[in-house]
Amino acid sequence: MARPPDPDAFPGIPGTVCVTGIAGNLGKQLARLLHGETRLIGIDRRPFREAPRDLEHHTLDVRKNKVEEVFRRARPEALIHLGIMHDPRMPRSEAHGFNVVGTHKILDICARHGVRKVVVLSSANVYGPHPDNSNFLPEEAPLMAAARQPDVADLVELDIYAQSFVWRHPEVETVILRPVHIVGPTVRNAPSNYLRLQRPLTVMGFDPMVQLIHADDVCRALALAIRPGSRGIYNVVGPGEVPLSAVLRELGRQPVPVPAFLLRRLLRQAFESRLTSFPPEELDHIQYLCAVDGSRAVRDLGWAPRHTLRETIRSVLAPA
Amino acid sequence: MTGSASPLLERMRAWSFALAGRDARERLERLRTPANEYGVDPYGFDLDYAVGALAPFLWLYRKWFRVQVHGIGSVPPQGRVLLVANHSGQLPLDAAMLGVALLVELDPPRAARALVEKWVPTLPFVSAFYARLGQVVGTPENCRRLLQAGEALMVFPEGVRGLNKPWSERYRLQEFGPGFLRLALECDAPVVPVGVVGAEEQAPRLLNLAPLARLLSMPAFPITPTILPFPLPTRYHLWFGEPMRFTGAPDDEDAVLEEKVASVKAAVQALVDRGLRERPGVFR
Numbered sequence: 001m002a003r004p005p006d007p008d009a010f011p012g013i014p015g016t017v018c019v020t021g022i023a024g025n026l027g028k029q030l031a032r033l034l035h036g037e038t039r040l041i042g043i044d045r046r047p048f049r050e051a052p053r054d055l056e057h058h059t060l061d062v063r064k065n066k067v068e069e070v071f072r073r074a075r076p077e078a079l080i081h082l083g084i085m086h087d088p089r090m091p092r093s094e095a096h097g098f099n100v101v102g103t104h105k106i107l108d109i110c111a112r113h114g115v116r117k118v119v120v121l122s123s124a125n126v127y128g129p130h131p132d133n134s135n136f137l138p139e140e141a142p143l144m145a146a147a148r149q150p151d152v153a154d155l156v157e158l159d160i161y162a163q164s165f166v167w168r169h170p171e172v173e174t175v176i177l178r179p180v181h182i183v184g185p186t187v188r189n190a191p192s193n194y195l196r197l198q199r200p201l202t203v204m205g206f207d208p209m210v211q212l213i214h215a216d217d218v219c220r221a222l223a224l225a226i227r228p229g230s231r232g233i234y235n236v237v238g239p240g241e242v243p244l245s246a247v248l249r250e251l252g253r254q255p256v257p258v259p260a261f262l263l264r265r266l267l268r269q270a271f272e273s274r275l276t277s278f279p280p281e282e283l284d285h286i287q288y289l290c291a292v293d294g295s296r297a298v299r300d301l302g303w304a305p306r307h308t309l310r311e312t313i314r315s316v317l318a319p320a
Numbered sequence: 321m322t323g324s325a326s327p328l329l330e331r332m333r334a335w336s337f338a339l340a341g342r343d344a345r346e347r348l349e350r351l352r353t354p355a356n357e358y359g360v361d362p363y364g365f366d367l368d369y370a371v372g373a374l375a376p377f378l379w380l381y382r383k384w385f386r387v388q389v390h391g392i393g394s395v396p397p398q399g400r401v402l403l404v405a406n407h408s409g410q411l412p413l414d415a416a417m418l419g420v421a422l423l424v425e426l427d428p429p430r431a432a433r434a435l436v437e438k439w440v441p442t443l444p445f446v447s448a449f450y451a452r453l454g455q456v457v458g459t460p461e462n463c464r465r466l467l468q469a470g471e472a473l474m475v476f477p478e479g480v481r482g483l484n485k486p487w488s489e490r491y492r493l494q495e496f497g498p499g500f501l502r503l504a505l506e507c508d509a510p511v512v513p514v515g516v517v518g519a520e521e522q523a524p525r526l527l528n529l530a531p532l533a534r535l536l537s538m539p540a541f542p543i544t545p546t547i548l549p550f551p552l553p554t555r556y557h558l559w560f561g562e563p564m565r566f567t568g569a570p571d572d573e574d575a576v577l578e579e580k581v582a583s584v585k586a587a588v589q590a591l592v593d594r595g596l597r598e599r600p601g602v603f604r
C-alpha cells in the first residue's frame with residue numbers, strides 16, 4: 001500500500017538532521033524515508049535495532065548532558081523532535097519530566113549550537129474535542145484539551161513551550177506540526193488501537209466527523225517542514241473528514257453503542273482496574289468534534305497527503 | 321448512518337422524491353458535488369441520508385402546512401447569502417420549512433445550512449441527525465467559512481426569544497442580535513429577508529412552565545392548545561424580500577451596526593405584515 005519514497009521528494013533538506021525518538025514506530029518510519037537523503041543522527045533512550053547503516057544512533061535520554069556532546073560533534077543543522085511519549089499508564093511525574101523537561105533541554109541545545117531549523121511534532125489533540133468546537137479549528141484556536149484531558153496536558157505544555165521558542169529565537173526557524181489522529185500498520189496509539197477492536201464501544205447517538213492521517217504521510221509532512229523557509233504552527237490533515245460510523249463500517253466492525261453516562265463510568269472503572277488501556281477522557285474523541293483546518297500547511301509547506309481516505313482507514317488492518 | 325442502502329432509508333428516499341414532485345430525483349442529485357467516497361461533505365452533510373430524513377418534513381410542507389412561497393426568485397441561485405427570517409411557533413419547524421422550500425422550489429435547488437445552538441451537539445441522536453443534514457454549530461468561524469465557500473445560511477436573529485414568545489406577542493419581531501450583520505459585512509454577503517407567516521398559530525403558547533423548563537434546561541416549556549406543542553395545520557406563507565447589500569466595517573460598535581440591523585428587521589416585519597394582510601385565513 002505504501003508507495004516507495006521518491007528520492008527527489010524533498011529538495012533543499014538540510015545536510016545533517018537530528019531526530020529524537022527515532023526508535024519509536026514513527027521514528028523508524030521517518031528514518032527509512034530520510035536516511036538516503038540526509039545524514040541522520042538518532043537520539044532515543046531505546047536502542048534502534050535494524051537501523052539503516054548510514055544512521056548514527058545514540059541510545060540516550062534527551063535530558064542527559066551527553067546530548068549536548070552529540071550536538072558538538074555532529075553539528076546537526078536541523079532537529080526533528082519526536083521524543084514525546086503518550087503512555088497513559090506511565091506515572092504522571094515520569095512522563096512530565098521526559099516530555100516537558102526533555103523538550104526544554106533539547107530546544108535550548110539547538111539554540112546554543114547553531115541549529116537553524118527545528119520541527120516539533122505536537123498533535124491536533126491539543127485543541128481537545130468539545131461540543132461547541134467549530135468544524136475546522138484554525139491554528140489560532142485555544143488549546144482547550146488540558147481542561148478535560150489531563151493526559152494531554154504535557155503535550156499542551158510542550159506545544160506552548162515550543163511556541164515561546166519560536167519568538168525567543170528568531171534565528172532558529174521553528175515549526176510546530178499538529179497532525180490529526182495518526183494511524184498506520186505499526187502505530188499503537190489510542191485511535192489506531194480503537195479501530196482495531198472487532199466490537200468497539202461507541203457513544204450512543206453520537207457520530208462525530210473524524211480526521212485520520214497515515215503515518216507515512218506524517219513522515220512526509222515532517223520532511224517537508226524540515227526544509228528551510230517555513231516557521232510557525234501548522235495543522236496537518238490527512239485525506240479528509242468522515243463520520244466515525246463510516247470508518248467503523250469500512251473496517252467491518254460491529255460497534256456496540258452505549259449511553260454516554262454509562263460508557264464513561266464503565267471506561268473509568270475498566271481503566272482503573274487495568275482492563276483497558278483507553279483513558280476515559282479519550283471518550284470525548286468519539287463523542288465530540290475535534291477537527292482542524294489544514295489549509296495553512298497546504299499553502300506554505302506544499303502539503304498534500306499521498307494515501308487516500310480509504311487507504312488511510314484500512315492501514316490499521318495491515319500487518320505490522 | 322451514511323451512504324448505506326438500508327431498506328428503510330431507501331423507502332424514505334422514495335417517499336421524499338414522490339412528495340417533492342416531478343424531476344425531484346434529478347434536481348436533488350445535482351447537490352451531490354462536494355461529497356467524498358463515504359458520501360459526506362467536510363461538515364458531515366450526507367445527501368442520501370438527508371433526502372431520506374427529509375420525507376416527514378416534506379410531508380409537513382406539502383400536506384400539513386401546505387406551504388406557499390412568494391418571491392422566492394430573489395434568492396440568488398448561487399453564491400454566498402444570508403437568509404434572515406423571523407422565528408416563531410414553539411417548535412423550530414419554520415426553519416425546516418424554509419430549508420425544504422429552498423430544496424424543492426428553487427431550480428437548481430439550494431441546500432441551506434441552519435446554524436444550531438451550542439448545546440445541540442451535546443444531545444444524543446439529535447447531534448448526529450443534524451450533522452448528517454448539514455447543520456453546523458453557529459460559531460462565527462463556521463459561518464465565515466461557509467459563506468466564503470459560497471453557501472447559503474439561514475439565520476434567525478431572534479433566536480429562542482422569537483421561537484418561544486407568548487401568543488400576545490405574535491408577529492411582533494423580538495430583538496435582533498447584530499451577529500449576522502457583522503458576518504454579512506465581513507464576507508460581503510447579501511441578506512435576503514424572509515417573512516414566515518403561519519408558524520405563529522401552529523402552537524399558540526398559553527402558558528410557560530418556567531420552573532419545569534429550568535429543570536430540563538430548555539429555553540421554555542410551552543403549554544399549547546394541544547397541551548404539548550403539536551403543530552396545528554395552519555397554512556404557512558414564506559415571503560422572500562429583495563436582497564439587501566451592506567457596506568462598512570464589520571468591527572464597528574454595536575451602536576453603528578444597529579441602524580443596519582434595524583433595516584433588516586424592518587424588511588422582515590414588512591414581509592410578515594404583508595403576508596398577514598394578504599392571507600385569506602389562518603388555515604387557508
